[in-house]
Amino acid sequence: MSAAIRATTPDLRSELIDWRERLEASANKSSDTFQLNGLLREVNAAIESLSREGYGVCQVCHDLIGQATMTIDPLAKTCLSCFTPEQLQELEQDLDRAWLIQGELLPKQNLKFNGWEVSYHYEPAGPVSGDYCDLVSLDNGELYFLIGDVSGKGVAASLLMSRLHAIFRSLIGAGLGVSELVERANQLFAESTMRPYYATLVCGKASKSGEMEICNAGHVAPLLLHDGSVTPIAATGLPIGMFCHERYSSTRVKLGKGDRLLLYTDGLSEARNRNDCEYGDERLSMFLNGCPQLPAISLVKELLEDLSAFSLARRRSDDLTVMAIEMVGH
Numbered sequence: 001m002s003a004a005i006r007a008t009t010p011d012l013r014s015e016l017i018d019w020r021e022r023l024e025a026s027a028n029k030s031s032d033t034f035q036l037n038g039l040l041r042e043v044n045a046a047i048e049s050l051s052r053e054g055y056g057v058c059q060v061c062h063d064l065i066g067q068a069t070m071t072i073d074p075l076a077k078t079c080l081s082c083f084t085p086e087q088l089q090e091l092e093q094d095l096d097r098a099w100l101i102q103g104e105l106l107p108k109q110n111l112k113f114n115g116w117e118v119s120y121h122y123e124p125a126g127p128v129s130g131d132y133c134d135l136v137s138l139d140n141g142e143l144y145f146l147i148g149d150v151s152g153k154g155v156a157a158s159l160l161m162s163r164l165h166a167i168f169r170s171l172i173g174a175g176l177g178v179s180e181l182v183e184r185a186n187q188l189f190a191e192s193t194m195r196p197y198y199a200t201l202v203c204g205k206a207s208k209s210g211e212m213e214i215c216n217a218g219h220v221a222p223l224l225l226h227d228g229s230v231t232p233i234a235a236t237g238l239p240i241g242m243f244c245h246e247r248y249s250s251t252r253v254k255l256g257k258g259d260r261l262l263l264y265t266d267g268l269s270e271a272r273n274r275n276d277c278e279y280g281d282e283r284l285s286m287f288l289n290g291c292p293q294l295p296a297i298s299l300v301k302e303l304l305e306d307l308s309a310f311s312l313a314r315r316r317s318d319d320l321t322v323m324a325i326e327m328v329g330h
């Protein structure tokens, strides 16, 4: 996720205090305060208990538990280094199962549909990914493609990724235009997601004729590759989940045989190597100029090889997704 709009982890205590204020305001306005007072007592007890038990402090070593663990479990009482081997093993098994379930949400690899071929690579930085990637082909011959990046990382982001997956899967097929589809998805996502989480995404629809309609909600620009030239499809709206009633517009492009659309998350563009240099747009352009006519499947493969040659074996710090869609014709 880009530094400009990086999310902060919600602080449980501040959320509770905020909730108490809203409850108190409602209690002042309402004539029947019996239930509200009960709820207020519970919220007060929770705030007191957080203060008494040293919220965010490990009960074994008394060090701070750390943001990563608190993101997974806001009520964690032990830091990772104080876990017993059994607890660690249990956690690892849990995460392995979560990754298997996440894998089932991914679309078919090397999909061929109605004159299009799509290849993608999906790789988490940790045990699970907060990136979103989907392909949906409809009986009417249209192919929807989606790529996105949920703010934050780890388990919380992966849960929101599966929420996005469910929202779009339930809306696609309702005959909405791409921008309307993103507007509806934004509303559902914003209403059901605790702030400050949000997601950048690209939602597109490809038809048999080579036409594409693309809506970019705050995501890194997909690149249209045509005859050695590279055209970015810039964002025309905010990431989804920030405001309930955001409007979105879309861009229409036409692809001829051999043209490709390259989509990726910032795990590619913001990847850093051992010298702390960023992969960046410049290196990506250099790569694309160096191999202008690769088909989708080789484009993804060679791009990943270029990234790993650049990274000098530095461990990835962000989830990575790359997708290439090629018009191969009929």
Ligand SMILES: [Zn+2]
Residues within 6 Å of the ligand: 058, 059, 060, 061, 062, 063, 078, 079, 080, 081, 082
């Ligand atoms: Zn500890």
